[in-house]
Amino acid sequence: MELHTDLLLDLNILSRATQKYYDRQLQPFDLTYAQLPVLLMIYESEGITANQIVAQGQYDKGTVTKNVQKLESLGYIETVPSRTDKRLRHLYTTDRSKMVIARIYGIRRDWWNHLMAAIPAEQAGQFLSQTRSLVNNAIEASRTENAPLLFYRMDLLSVNDWPGKLSLVLHAAGCNFRCPGCADRSRVILEEDARILQTEDILDQIAHRKTFIDGVVIRGGEPFLQEGLISFLRHLRRLQVPVRLQTNGTFPRQLEQCLQEKLVQEVSLQILNDPTHYAASAGLKTFHMGSLLESIQLLKQAGIDWDAVVEVNDGGFDKTDLQALESLMKDAPHVVVRNHEQSAAGIDPGLKPMEETAFAKWKERLER
Ligand code: SF4
CATH class of the missing domain: 1.10.10.10 (Winged helix-like DNA-binding domain superfamily/Winged helix DNA-binding domain)
Structure with a gap:
């Protein structure tokens, strides 16, 4: 020393x-x-x-x-x-x-x-502002290092969640949306008896698999609702584990921090509908598009690989303005269109997939 x-x-x-x-x-x-x-x-x-x-x-x-x-x-x-x-x-x-x-x-x-x-008088202002930055950094770290992480499920090996890659998948609990098309309500509302995974166990599993997985996928719920997410991602960066993050795009500040610190290598952005029908597809009375538009802008500027994912069903998409939806996703390097899978565990268990021919047309028009 x-x-x-x-x-x-x-x-x-x-x-x-x-x-x-x-x-x-x-x-x-x-x-x-x-x-x-x-x-x-x-x-x-x-x-x-x-x-x-x-x-x-x-x-x-x-x-x-x-x-x-x-x-x-x-x-x-x-x-x-x-x-x-x-x-x-x-x-x-x-x-x-x-x-x-x-x-x-x-x-x-x-x-x-x-x-x-x-300190020379002319340097005093700069010295004080740098000291303040140092203190703010320390406060920020002390707030997040021990902040809770609610991962309720871990898939040790997946070939589906990161295109072309083998990944370990972590499922974060809680979401600020209530999409009728959400296939698993436990993503949104944590069951009373849900088992929350210990961060140490998750890190152990990642360390054991590091040599044969390509990275870790973090999906929701909405991962940015987790207070401890940023410090967890910093830890993965220290372990040199690439991360693909799925988000609904409503937390641009946290996304910006991840992009600036290069904490994620790929992002999958959920796009729920055209702006007019967004609130209904999110299960909300109203929705202001500002946060989502800001997230799209940040992804565009960051120059990383990201995809926009639209999941359709047989309710709520018949009046969609396809041109407006296309314009919302015009900057996405990739667009993926998925059909809803009806599920008893879904937020709306009665919601059916989109009819096959209509779905094929959507795919053809939007995917790239
Ligand atoms: S589909 Fe995604 S954004 Fe919608 S409620 Fe479920 S986890 Fe949240």
């Missing part, structure tokens, strides 16, 4: 030196460094709750509770029960705080000036 380039060691030294400085300076007020951020957050947002301090400061709950109690016992703050929710307590500074707060801000400013003296 090179001491002069070990960032965490440097930050640790900075943090301990800061703590020593504050503890010494705050001694006359009976305060310590640990209580300072909590006191300042309350002073700057009178009426804030302990939970808001936990969320905004990325602290653990026990630490905030302990410091709130200490500040209250010292007479620096008071807690007032919420009028609308008895479980909530709002925090306010007392007169004792207001008498000393200017001196506390002075202590903080002096330390800041002392530290920043090491």
Whole structure:
């Protein structure tokens, strides 16, 4: 380990030196460094709750509770029960705080000036913005690394889910759509007794099969509903496992992140109908096309291989504006048209496939 380039060691030294400085300076007020951020957050947002301090400061709950109690016992703050929710307590500074707060801000400013003296004035802005990016990255990672993943099924070997490739397939639970044509309602509504797969077991299976599968297919439900998906994909990238992701296109921000970080190698985009009939095919009252159009634009710009998949049935497609549907998919390198398979497990078990001749015409016109 090179001491002069070990960032965490440097930050640790900075943090301990800061703590020593504050503890010494705050001694006359009976305060310590640990209580300072909590006191300042309350002073700057009178009426804030302990939970808001936990969320905004990325602290653990026990630490905030302990410091709130200490500040209250010292007479620096008071807690007032919420009028609308008895479980909530709002925090306010007392007169004792207001008498000393200017001196506390002075202590903080002096330390800041002392530290920043090491950075040339013209570089200070850039330094602070880079530090902020570093912190934001760390917060983002801490939020997602342990975020839950709900995969309810794993097919160890498939020849059908990634054209021309052998894949291991993971099925994510939950979807923001309720397509009448969805062949498996457990994709959308997780059964009470559903078994959720352990991420470690999934990774073990992938590691064992890495030499003879071409990659992993992640399909829905809607995978982007999984909070932990991005960190899981980063893990697969570290293992050098290619990924094909199926999505309904309504989470462009998450898709953008995947494309920017090259976390997926192929995307399969579900297209449900032309814009006029989209909401009905998604089982919704209304649907705004903006998120889907944004996803299409992102895929087009990313230059990766992707396909648009349309699944038809004998209800809801007789009035489809084919020209509008074609225009929606005009940028897709491949278009796949599938016929619905009637299933007792489907969202609408009575829904039948499209009549064969009509289906053949759809295929001929749209597929490429
Ligand atoms: S078909 Fe796809 S998008 Fe529609 S409800 Fe099922 S999983 Fe969701």
